[in-house]
Amino acid sequence: MVERNINKSPVCSLIEVDGIVHEFVKGDSSHLQTTRIYPMLDDMINRLKEAGYIPERSEALLDTDDDAEKETALSLHSEKLAIAFGLVSTNPRTPI
Numbered sequence: 001m002v003e004r005n006i007n008k009s010p011v012c013s014l015i016e017v018d019g020i021v022h023e024f025v026k027g028d029s030s031h032l033q034t035t036r037i038y039p040m041l042d043d044m045i046n047r048l049k050e051a052g053y054i055p056e057r058s059e060a061l062l063d064t065d066d067d068a069e070k071e072t073a074l075s076l077h078s079e080k081l082a083i084a085f086g087l088v089s090t091n092p093r094t095p096i
Contacts, residue, residue, distance in 0.1 A: 010025045010026065011025070011026070011078060012024060012025045012078055013025075013077075013078035013079045013081070013082040014082065015082040015083075015085060015086050015096070017085070017086060017089045017090060018089075022082070022085060024078040024081040024082045024085070025078050026076055026077055026078050026081075027076040028078065028081055031081075031085065033085060033088060033089065036088045037081060037084045037085050037088060038084075040084040040085075040087050040088045041076075041080055041081065041084040044080065044083070044084060044087070045080075083096060
């Protein structure tokens, strides 16, 4: 891709809350609710681990062999950020 000067647009995830569409990209920290989103994301990841979830590190497209670095990259995916935002922005038991 570099040799052919091809650029790939970042993947994003969208979530609509109260009629407003919110967009997230991997590692996004620009959202106004970032200080609430990231603690929820940490809580989500901890609960998943407690339930036995093991991230598939081979899916992390990074030039590193460091599993911790790959796991961090996977935890910051746009989908997880959008879900965390949905959880902090809606009432309990609201479908997301």
